[in-house]
Amino acid sequence: MNNQNLAKIFTTFTHICEIRGDKNDFFRVRSYQKVVQILENLDKDIVEYLDDNKEKFKENIPGIGKESAKKIIEYINTGKVTELEESKKTIPDGLLEMLEIKNLGPKKVKKFWTELDVTNIEKLKKAILDGKIEKLSGMGQKSAQKILEGIEILNLYNQRKPLVEIYFDIQEILKEVQSHPHVIKADIAGSFRRHKETVGDIDLLVACKQENREKFIQDYLNMDFLEKIENQGDTKVTAYLKLGLQIDLRLVEEDQFGAAMQYFTGNQTHNINLRTRAKQMGMKINEYGLFNSENNQLIVSKTEEEIYKALNLDFVPPYLRGGTDEISLAEKSKLPKIIELKDIKGDCHMHSTYSDGKNTIQEMAQKAKELNYEYIVITDHSQSLKIANGLTPERLFEKAKETQKLNSENIGIKIFHGSEVDILKDGSLDYKDEDLRNLDFVVASVHSKFDESCEERYLKVIENPYVNVIGHMTTQEYGSRKPLELDYDKIFAKAAKHNVAIEINCSSRRNDIPSDLIPLALKHGCKFFLNTDSHSTQQLLNMQIGVNLLKSARVKKEDILNTYTLEEFDEFIKNNINL
Ligand SMILES: [Zn+2]
Ligand SMILES: [Zn+2]
Structure with missing residues (x-):
């Protein structure tokens, strides 16, 4: 850091x-x-x-x-x-x-x-x-208006931070706290733990012996991730992180850690539903534990697992605690089985030094291999995107040759030759058919003229037989561009019909399509690719955050196409050209 x-x-x-x-x-x-x-x-x-x-x-x-x-x-x-x-x-x-x-x-x-x-x-x-x-x-009027829009966007995102942007920083902060000698246990509760798309504040819980509390708080106040202390008590500190969020530290007893984690993880409706259930069973629940409501005797408090068990429920993972039907599903042992990081077998949108990436194809492949992927697709930018060093057909051909050479060296992971091809203003693609034909995989994306014209452009490009997936469809970028307001019903319906998948892009600036559009796409029968759009080896790790976000959106393995094994993926791209 x-x-x-x-x-x-x-x-x-x-x-x-x-x-x-x-x-x-x-x-x-x-x-x-x-x-x-x-x-x-x-x-x-x-x-x-x-x-x-x-x-x-x-x-x-x-x-x-x-x-x-x-x-x-x-x-x-x-x-x-x-x-x-x-x-x-x-x-x-x-x-x-x-x-x-x-x-x-x-x-x-x-x-x-x-x-x-x-x-x-x-x-x-x-x-x-x-x-x-x-x-x-x-x-001029136009540039003044642009600044005004910028102010609006800044206000919109200033309070809440996107999970994709802060996830790894918060993990590092947690590690630093956990490694303090007086800390027995520490974890983050709240919306961060539930993998919400944006996070309003960080709830940090720490178990530490009574006699060490004062010393720990002193050290905590000096930890270098804090910017400003707002409020400070014996068991609670409210402060601001340098990265721009409020953080609430609470000190709890070691044997009440589970109860506190449950309580502070929420969400509120989930906790209310749980409380009602406890009441019906002659118990009461709070941040200190689950108690017999008649004699106030403690039943369990140490771990969350014990609490859900005592309430005759399967353990409800934090990302499912949205206050909808999860408690009745847990009661019947019918909680949905949701995608896991280990289900992901490849990453199908990333850039190399051929366009605007920081690492070579080989370096990207090496890192992906360390992540246990079976394949990757290198999708450098197409010719019109000069600002990102987009590839002319000649350079595209060179890249194909290098990919082929690397594959012939059996490096332990298969590299596919792809491209993130610009969708031009008229809805056509940025390469001729003869170039597209030689690509294994095409991500079609908009990188210019971000306006309502995108609807027609998407509808047209979906008909293009070479397109496998539409990249970052709403074009939102945190802090700078709002999601496009388009008729997504229409776009998803057509994409499903033409077997064009929708990308869920989990790069730290985007998270696009946003979670709230996922159910609509599923309703139309769309399939997704979860891609990191990495521009460096480091960014490949963002897949973890992407999976976390999909968990809270209850997306299943079979809806994500890069859970295909290498053989399945190979088969898929061969058949996916809709000529
Ligand atoms: Zn892009
Ligand atoms: Zn990209």
């Missing part, structure tokens, strides 16, 4: 310099931008490049100069960079927040500040509504 945090710090630095716009800041901006790039591309945590005393770098990292190195070392040793703290004071607080608005860079922020004295998002919104922004030179 150090690399990420540091990249963020240096980015903030450049923003401050750009907003101030001093002439002598110019070179600093350039060199900090370079440092950010280096940090983002390191394979190892920056700490590993420092000597044992963390006083200097073991060797030179080209591009990181003396000044930047000093700042990095200060951050590693103290958790902050004094110069940044100081330079933050040189501009009004709200300006940096304004930069979180999509399509708004430091230059414009500077302009609004110096010309209209706009110093925060609230004032900016007012200036737009008053028509002042559009009158500035270089601005």
